[in-house]
Each structure stands twice: as structure tokens, then as C-alpha cells.
Amino acid sequence: xxxxxxxxxxxxxxxxxxxxxxxxxxxxxxxxxxxxxxxxxxxxxxxxxxxxxxxxxxxxxxxxxxxxxxxxxxxxxxxxxxxxxxxxxxxxxxxxxxxxxxxxxxxxxxxxxxxxxxxxxxxxxxxxxxxxxxxxxxxxxxxxxxxxxxxxxxxxxxxxxxxxxxxxxxxxxxxxxxxxxxxxxxxxxxxxxxxxxxxxxxxxxxxxxxxxxxxxxxxxxxxxxxxxxxxxxxxxxxxxxxxxxxxxxxxxxxxxxxxxxxxxxxxxxxxxxxxxxxxxxxxxxxxxxxxxxxxxxxxxxxxxxxxxxxxxxxxxxxxxxxxxxxxxxxxxxxxxxxxxxxxxxxxxxxxxxxxxxxxxxxxxxxxxxxxxxxxxxxxxxxxxxxxxxxxxxxxxxxxxxxxxxxxxxxxxxxxxxxxxxxxxxxxxxxxxxxxxxxxxxxxxxxxxxxxxxxxxxxxxxxxxxxxxxxxxxxxxxxxxxxxxxxxxxxxxxxxxxxxxxxxxxxxxxxxxxxxxxxxxxxxxxxxxxxxxxxxxxxxxxxxxxxxxxxxxxxxxxxxxxxxxxxxxxxxxxxxxxxxxxxxxxxxxxxxxxxxxxxxxxxxxxxxxxxxxxxxxxxxxxxxxxxxxxxxxxxxxxxxxxxxxxxxxxxxxxxxxxxxxxxxxx
Numbered sequence: 001x002x003x004x005x006x007x008x009x010x011x012x013x014x015x016x017x018x019x020x021x022x023x024x025x026x027x028x029x030x031x032x033x034x035x036x037x038x039x040x041x042x043x044x045x046x047x048x049x050x051x052x053x054x055x056x057x058x059x060x061x062x063x064x065x066x067x068x069x070x071x072x073x074x075x076x077x078x079x080x081x082x083x084x085x086x087x088x089x090x091x092x093x094x095x096x097x098x099x100x101x102x103x104x105x106x107x108x109x110x111x112x113x114x115x116x117x118x119x120x121x122x123x124x125x126x127x128x129x130x131x132x133x134x135x136x137x138x139x140x141x142x143x144x145x146x147x148x149x150x151x152x153x154x155x156x157x158x159x160x161x162x163x164x165x166x167x168x169x170x171x172x173x174x175x176x177x178x179x180x181x182x183x184x185x186x187x188x189x190x191x192x193x194x195x196x197x198x199x200x201x202x203x204x205x206x207x208x209x210x211x212x213x214x215x216x217x218x219x220x221x222x223x224x225x226x227x228x229x230x231x232x233x234x235x236x237x238x239x240x241x242x243x244x245x246x247x248x249x250x251x252x253x254x255x256x257x258x259x260x261x262x263x264x265x266x267x268x269x270x271x272x273x274x275x276x277x278x279x280x281x282x283x284x285x286x287x288x289x290x291x292x293x294x295x296x297x298x299x300x301x302x303x304x305x306x307x308x309x310x311x312x313x314x315x316x317x318x319x320x321x322x323x324x325x326x327x328x329x330x331x332x333x334x335x336x337x338x339x340x341x342x343x344x345x346x347x348x349x350x351x352x353x354x355x356x357x358x359x360x361x362x363x364x365x366x367x368x369x370x371x372x373x374x375x376x377x378x379x380x381x382x383x384x385x386x387x388x389x390x391x392x393x394x395x396x397x398x399x400x401x402x403x404x405x406x407x408x409x410x411x412x413x414x415x416x417x418x419x420x421x422x423x424x425x426x427x428x429x430x431x432x433x434x435x436x437x438x439x440x441x442x443x444x445x446x447x448x449x450x451x452x453x454x455x456x457x458x459x460x461x462x463x464x465x466x467x468x469x470x471x472x473x474x475x476x477x478x479x480x481x482x483x484x485x486x487x488x489x490x491x492x493x494x495x496x497x498x499x500x501x502x503x504x505x506x507x508x509x510x511x512x513x514x515x516x517x518x519x520x521x522x523x524x525x526x527x528x529x530x531x532x533x534x535x536x537x538x539x540x541x542x543x544x545x546x547x548x549x550x551x552x553x554x555x556x557x558x559x560x561x562x563x564x565x566x567x568x569x570x571x572x573x574x575x576x577x578x579x580x581x582x583x584x585x586x587x588x589x590x591x592x593x594x595x596x597x598x599x600x601x602x603x604x605x606x607x608x609x610x611x612x613x614x615x616x617x618x619x620x621x622x623x624x625x626x627x628x629x630x631x632x633x634x635x636x637x638x639x640x641x642x643x644x645x646x647x648x649x650x651x652x653x654x655x656x657x658x659x660x661x662x663x664x665x
Contacts, residue, residue, distance in 0.1 A: 003272060006023060069170045069277075109570075112222035134358045140379035144606045146592060148299050149373065153591035155373020156295075157247075162287040167281035176273035179217050188210040208232045214253075214446050222256030222436075242664075251443035259323075259435040265426045275415065282408035288587045293576045300569040302382045304362045307565040309493030312357050315558035316350040318535075322550045323347050325542070339547040346551045387572055391518060392579075396508035403507035406583030410503055413496045420485070420492035427482040434470030439463065463587050503581075510578040517571040524564035531557040 099105055143151065150160060187210070194204040213227025214509035230248045249645065256262075291385065323343040369380055394402075443461045535553050538545050579585035579596065586594040595601050 004227070004495050011482045022097045022339060025073075027507055031152065032168055034370055046116065049544050061075070065174060069173060113644055125220055130358070134383060137379045140381040141374070142381045142383050143294065144383040145385035145604060147383075148295055149591050149593070151284040151372045151374065152295050156291070156371060158224040158290060159287075162284055162291075166280045166284045173270075173273045173277045176270040176292065180219060180267070180270060182214045182216050184212075186210075206234045208437065216267075218256065219267055220256075222254065224252070224254040226253075247444060249442055251440060251442045253438070255436060255438040255441040257436050258432070260429060260432040263429070264422075265429050268422075268426055270424075271665050278410045279415070279428045282412050286408050286593070289585050291571075292587050292593060293580050293585070294593065295371075297573050298364075299382070300370065300572060302364055302368060302563050303363070303384045304380065304569045305364060305456060306358070308562055309354065309357050310363060311558050311561045311565075312350065312354045315554050316354055316563075317345065317555040318557075319343060319350050319551060319619050322516045322547060322554070326547050342547045343551060346555075351597075373407075380398045386605050386607050387602065389575065389596065390599045391571075391575060392511065392596075392599065394511055396511055399578070401503050402582040402584060404500070407503055408583065410496075413499045417489070417492045420489035423485045424489050427478070427485040430478040431472060431475050434468065436470075437466070438468075439465040457563040465640070506581050510574070510581040513577050514571070515573045517567065517574040521564070521567035521571050522566040524560065525559040528557070528564050531560045577637045 007040045007491060093100065095101065096271075137325075138528045189209045191207040192205070193207075208231070211227055213225060215223055215225040217223045228248070228250050230246070232246045323340065323346075326335055326340035326343045330337055365380060365382070366376060369378070432469055441461075441463045531553065535557055538550055538553055542550075576585065584596070588594055593602075
């Protein structure tokens with residue numbers, strides 16, 4: 001409804017409305033010339049254009065602004081951290097499936113009688129089926145270590161999540177900055193009323209109010225606003241004889257606190273958002289470094305598992321050779337049957353271990369593909385890569401000093417202490433009295449010509465000011481908040497010291513772990529050499545050892561080779577972990593490892609392809625239930641031994657040696 005005072009004004013200011021008399025009121029202000037008209041029009045346009053510009057901001061503009069903000073942040077802080085940019089995100093999702101607004105989405109949970117499971121044949125060829133599970137197609141995707149790192153940059157979902165946290169932090173900064181930028185606004189309100197008002201029977205009135213302006217929050221607290229208001233009121237009667245009154249005004253207003261909420265507390269959200277962006281930049285870089293090491297560790301674990309399979313194949317071949325030798329001795333009545341059974345039992349155990357090792361490899365490879373974002377249906381071949389780099393020669397104290405200087409998470413924890421202390425100051429500010437000052441300046445005019453949209457002849461001007469004092473009679477909640485902020489500050493300090501001490505312990509342990517890994521690798525290499533000499537000696541003196549001794553030697557050689565391969569991987573991981581723990585590892589823009597500072601350049605090169613895990617298992621001879629599996633080549637017919645002589649030694653490979661396709665280190 002239109003207020004009666006406004007309708008009275010309409011009758012008082014119009015001479016054509018029935019029941020109203022008098023002439024229009026003359027303005028107290030002198031008539032303005034063309035220059036004054038232009039000034040007022042430009043002033044109104046200055047308020048309208050920002051409002052229109054604010055409405056033109058699109059999602060593409062938002063993405064561009066956040067990208068520029070992250071680029072500046074990454075360049076100023078880390079210099080090597082790339083700017084995350086995964087393209088545009090969808091801003092709308094069509095309801096194609098009809099499930100977006102469904103209250104009860106469907107659930108697939110049939111009863112047990114509707115579930116059909118086909119029983120397997122107990123006489124099936126399990127070995128052949130397992131071979132199909134672990135077989136590697138010829139068109140498999142080959143991935144070496146650089147290829148793995150590159151694929152992780154393109155498909156790793158955890159990397160995407162870390163990048164998006166960085167993006168969200170930059171969006172939060174833009175939101176906080178927007179609170180301290182000029183914010184245009186524009187509103188249109190229309191009201192219609194009909195009734196017996198001001199002595200005019202069945203009078204109808206239409207009132208339209210247009211408001212356009214801009215508001216600005218002040219960095220020390222409070223805000224200012226400027227607005228242009230145009231109001232149009234028309235009298236409608238029987239659709240003829242329309243009369244109107246149009247008024248316009250220009251307003252300036254400001255409100256500023258002087259005690260409570262004055263100062264830096266007014267920018268607390270902006271300050272924290274800006275600092276959070278720095279924290280997210282550090283955390284993103286920390287994640288990139290740790291992620292590179294984690295991916296490399298998973299890759300080396302797969303390579304090590306390949307070596308375990310090859311070592312198991314070599315051990316199985318050695319056990320097969322011993323089983324054939326014992327069979328020949330038994331046939332020549334030169335050995336007891338139980339010696340052959342010992343070798344045969346170990347062959348069967350080795351076959352089982354080989355099948356389990358292959359299954360472990362396939363499972364680890366599937367998990368690795370999931371982590372890299374590779375479809376599980378895509379076959380992948382892991383190509384061994386030699387990563388040769390020098391070992392750091394530093395003391396535990398030097399490692400500690402580097403970690404305290406370079407660790408980004410420690411710097412963030414130290415800055416978080418300042419955040420908590422600033423929170424205490426802000427909480428203390430809330431205990432102060434409320435003392436606010438405000439003022440408004442208003443210049444108004446009336447217009448008889450509907451085309452005079454902007455201010456032309458001001459009729460009146462007014463200024464109002466106020467000062468308000470609110471006594472701090474009830475500050476119980478604020479005092480409790482102050483105590484909570486003080487406790488949070490103490491907790492933040494303890495968290496910082498705890499993290500600092502943990503980093504000291506980890507950095508000192510990291511360099512010791514490098515030395516320990518080198519020591520264990522030296523021992524493992526010596527163990528391999530000893531077991532190889534032991535196997536060679538037993539081969540030369542095969543008539544002096546029994547089957548159990550040969551089996552024990554083959555297993556010992558296999559275990560020592562596995563331990564050596566594990567020690568090699570442990571040393572690589574220990575060096576990389578040392579660099580991450582001390583904050584000295586750097587990652588290139590494309591997710592590759594940068595050359596280490598102060599160390600000779602490292603070399604990354606692929607190793608010649610070895611035997612592919614998943615080849616059919618060799619099986620022992622002489623067993624009826626295993627005759628369907630591929631058998632080893634038959635032994636040449638051995639001549640009957642003379643009385644008192646041992647059977648001639650066969651030209652078998654030395655126990656522990658791998659097939660010709662597997663290069664020995």
C-alpha cells in the first residue's frame with residue numbers, strides 16, 4: 001500500500017487531479033544550467049555503471065581470477081610450484097536420469113534366491129586358469145619411473161583433490177577481498193493501491209521506486225554508501241486523466257565504529273583468508289613432494305616383486321634340477337627314495353610360492369593402476385628403471401638444521417601460532433564498549449517532467465549525524481570466548497613445539513636410515529656371493545651332498561637375492577625420504593624429480609626387459625597328476641654306474657641361476 005502521506009503529497013503537488021487545488025510548489029533552489037544538468041547525469045551514471053559491471057562477471061572470469069591469484073602466490077612463495085588448472089568445472093548438471101530429486105533412490109539388494117552363482121568344476125585346470133589371470137598382453141602399456149610420474153600428474157585423483165584444495169583457498173581469498181571492494185546494487189520496487197483516499201473516491205495509485213548505488217566496507221571498520229533513488233507515483237482513474245509525481249534523491253551515508261570492532265579486527269576474515277592461501281600453497285607443494293616419493297615407492301615395490309618372481313623362478317628351476325638328479329640316482333639304485341621325495345616336496349612348495357608371488361604382483365599392480373587413474377581394463381607393463389644417485393654425506397645435526405630451515409609444514413605451524421595470538425587480541429576487542437558514529441547526507445528534488453530522470457533542481461538538502469555509546473554491561477559470552485582463544489593459543493604453541501621436536505627426530509633418523517640401508521645392502525650383497533659360491537661348490541661335489549643340503553642352499557640363495565633386491569629399494573627410498581624429511585627435495589612443474597642440490601647429477605635409465613611375470617610354471621617330472629603341465633627337458637640317458645661308482649654328474653645349471661633372459665646383477 002502507498003502511505004497516505006505520499007498520496008496527500010500527490011494531491012498537493014498536482015493541479016490536474018480532481019479534488020485537488022492549488023499550483024505546483026516552486027523550488028527553493030535556483031534553476032540549473034546545462035553544465036549542472038550534465039554533472040548530475042554523470043554522477044548518476046557513475047552509480048549505475050558499476051552495478052551493471054558487477055552483473056557481467058561470469059564463471060570464466062572467476063576461473064581466470066583464481067588462476068591469476070594462484071600463479072602470483074606460487075611464483076612469489078615457491079617459484080617451482082605449478083599453478084593448478086584442470087579446466088572449467090560444470091556449473092550445472094541436467095537431471096538426465098531423473099534421480100537428482102528422487103526422495104528414495106533405488107537400491108539393488110535382491111534376495112538370496114535370486115542370486116545365481118555357478119559352481120566350479122573340481123577337475124578344472126587351475127594352473128592354466130591362474131596363468132590366464134597373470135598373463136601379460138603384448139600390447140600392454142609400458143611404464144618406467146618417469147612415465148609413472150607423468151601418468152600420476154594426469155590421472156591421480158588424490159593429486160586432483162590436493163589441487164582443488166588450493167583452488168578453494170584462492171576462491172576464499174577472492175570472496176574475502178570482495179567484502180572490501182565497491183559493491184554495486186540496484187533494486188526496483190512497485191506498489192499498487194486502490195481505495196477511497198484523500199477524499200478521492202475509488203482512486204488508484206501506482207508507486208515505483210528505483211534505487212541504484214554502491215557500498216564500500218572500510219578496512220578499519222564500518223562502511224560508506226552512495227545511492228541514487230528515483231520514485232514515481234501515478235494516479236490512475238478510469239484509465240484516463242493520469243497524474244503523477246516523480247521525485248529523486250542522492251544519498252551519502254557512513255557508519256564507523258570507534259572502539260569495539262575497530263581496527264584490524266574488521267579485516268580478520270580477509271587476513272585469515274590471505275594467510276590460508278599461503279598455507280595451502282605450502283601444503284600443496286609438500287603434497288607434491290610426498291606424492292612423488294609415494295609413487296616412486298610403489299613403483300620400486302612392484303619392481304622388487306618382479307625380482308621376487310624371477311628369483312622364485314630361478315629357485316624353482318634349481319629345485320627341479322635337483323629333483324631330476326635324485327630321480328636318476330634312485331633309478332640307478334644310488335640313492336634312497338626319500339631323497340627324491342624331499343626334492344619333489346620342495347618343488348611343489350616352490351610352485352605354490354611362485355603362484356602366490358604372481359598373485360601378489362597382480363593385486364599390487366591393480367592397486368597401482370587405481371592410484372594412477374588408469375582403467376583396470378588397461379594392461380600395464382612395469383619396466384624396471386635404474387635410479388642411480390649419490391648418497392648424502394651429512395651429519396644428524398646438519399640434517400636437523402636443514403629440516404628446521406626448509407620444512408614448509410613447520411613454517412605453517414609457526415604462523416598458526418600468530419593466528420591464535422591474533423585471535424586472543426580480537427577476543428579482547430569484543431570486551432570494549434560500543435561507540436559508533438554515523439552520518440547521512442541527502443539531496444532531493446521533485447520533477448514534473450517524466451523525462452527528467454536524473455537530479456536537476458534540488459528542492460531540499462539535509463544532513464543527519466549520530467553517535468551511539470553502548471555500555472559493556474553484558475560481556476559474559478565475550479569473556480568466555482576470550483578464555484577459549486587463550487587456550488587455543490596455548491594449544492597452538494604446544495602443537496608447534498611438538499611438530500618441531502618430531503621433525504628433529506625424523507631428520508636425524510632419516511640420515512641414519514640412509515647409512516643403515518647402505519650397510520644392509522653391503523651385507524646382502526655379501527650374502528648373495530656366499531650362497532652362490534656355496535651352490536657352485538655343491539654342484540662340483542654333488543656326490544658328497546644330499547638332497548636336503550642342495551634344497552637348503554637353493555632356498556638360501558633365493559632369500560639372499562630377495563633381501564639384496566629389497567635392500568636396493570630401501571636405499572633408494574631412504575635417500576628420497578631423507579630429502580623430503582629435511583625439506584630439500586624439489587619437484588619440477590611436470591611432476592618429475594629435480595637434481596639434488598649439492599649432489600652429483602643422478603641418472604634415470606630403463607633396464608633391459610627381463611622375464612615377464614606370469615609365464616607358465618615349470619613342473620617336476622615323474623608325477624602323473626602334473627603331466628599335463630609343461631615339463632622340463634628330458635635328461636639324457638645315464639649309463640649304468642659301475643659298482644662302487646656314483647652316477648655321472650649332469651650338466652645342469654648351477655642352483656640359484658636364473659634363465660638366460662634374466663640378467664644377474
